[in-house]
Amino acid sequence: xxxxxxxxxxxxxxxxxxxxxxxxxxxxxxxxxxxxxxxxxxxxxxxxxxxxxxxxxxxxxxxxxxxxxxxxxxxxxxxxxxxxxxxxxxxxxxxxxxxxxxxxxxxxxxxxxxxxxxxxxxxxxxxxxxxxxxxxxxxxxxxxxxxxxxxxxxxxxxxxxxxxxxxxxxxxxxxxxxxxxxxxxxxxxxxxxxxxxxxxxxxxxxxxxxxxxxxxxxxxxxxxxxxxxxxxxxxxxxxx
Numbered sequence: 040x041x042x043x044x045x046x047x048x049x050x051x052x053x054x055x056x057x058x059x060x061x062x063x064x065x066x067x068x069x070x071x072x073x074x075x076x077x078x079x080x081x082x083x084x085x086x087x088x089x090x091x092x093x094x095x096x097x098x099x100x101x102x103x104x105x106x107x108x109x110x111x112x113x114x115x116x117x118x119x120x121x122x123x124x125x126x127x128x129x130x131x132x133x134x135x136x137x138x139x140x141x142x143x144x145x146x147x148x149x150x151x152x153x154x155x156x157x158x159x160x161x162x163x164x165x166x167x168x169x170x171x172x173x174x175x176x177x178x179x180x181x182x183x184x185x186x187x188x189x190x191x192x193x194x195x196x197x198x199x200x201x202x203x204x205x206x207x208x209x210x211x212x213x214x215x216x217x218x219x220x221x222x223x224x225x226x227x228x229x230x231x232x233x234x235x236x237x238x239x240x241x242x243x244x245x246x247x248x249x250x251x252x253x254x255x256x257x258x259x260x261x262x263x264x265x266x267x268x269x270x271x272x273x274x275x276x277x278x279x
Contacts, residue, residue, distance in 0.1 A: 041197070041200070041201045041204070043198065043200070044198055050197075053194050054198055056100075056194060057191065057194040057195060060099070060211070061211040061214075063088075064092070064214075065211070065214040065215045065218065067084060067087075067215070068215040070084045071085035072158075072219050073218065085162070089179075093182060093185070095190075096186060096190035100190075114251065115250075115252045116251060120252060120255030123255070125262065131239065132262060132263060132266035135270070147228055155223050158222055159271060159274075168272060169272075172265070172269075180257055180264050183260065184247070187208060187243075187244075188240075188244050188256055189247065192247065195207050196248070206241070208240065209237040210237055212236065212240035213233045213240060214233075216236040217229050217230060220233055239263065242259075244256075
């Protein structure tokens with residue numbers, strides 16, 4: 040069971056760094072994907088948010104919280120979590136392809152192919168989609184695990200009970216994905232798919248907590264992103 044931070048000063052500081060970590064990616068997603076998509080400002084804002092995901096945990100940990108980046112109080116079991124991590128990743132990819140083939144989600148995807156392809160082109164990555172897909176699946180997945188699991192969930196579990204920490208961190212992770220998904224799908228589907236993202240985030244938080252390692256969560260995240268990028272590639276190739 041997690042231990043709630045007992046030092047009132049450090050506890051307040053943890054809230055101080057946690058709240059913007061939860062809110063800023065959500066608010067920023069409106070700027071780069073809803074209000075200014077496909078513009079120099081929107082694309083610049085998108086890149087700026089990615090820099091924030093990397094820099095804020097470091098600045099917050101070292102300069103605001105003034106604690107060590109690496110906690111050596113628990114053994115890190117990097118390889119122990121690989122089986123459930125890979126299993127979950129493959130299960131989700133299989134479920135994605137099943138849903139696209141056997142449920143109305145496939146029809147919704149077909150109806151929105153041109154819209155999805157247009158958004159991919161707006162990001163300026165259509166001409167080098169393979170490299171973009173590899174970046175998203177490997178480097179960006181690692182960045183999100185560092186930010187959402189190590190930092191956001193890590194701070195949440197220090198100021199609230201573990202079940203609530205899972206909920207809060209996964210809701211934050213899902214929130215900006217819902218904004219992005221709403222530009223590809225009707226809002227109902229965006230909420231459903233966003234909830235699935237949140238469930239995935241909660242499972243990755245559990246993996247990181249259970250094995251005290253981001254490695255399994257990153258591998259699982261990578262597998263799922265590769266599956267999603269394959270869907271994106273097929274949409275891009277078939278769109279008019």
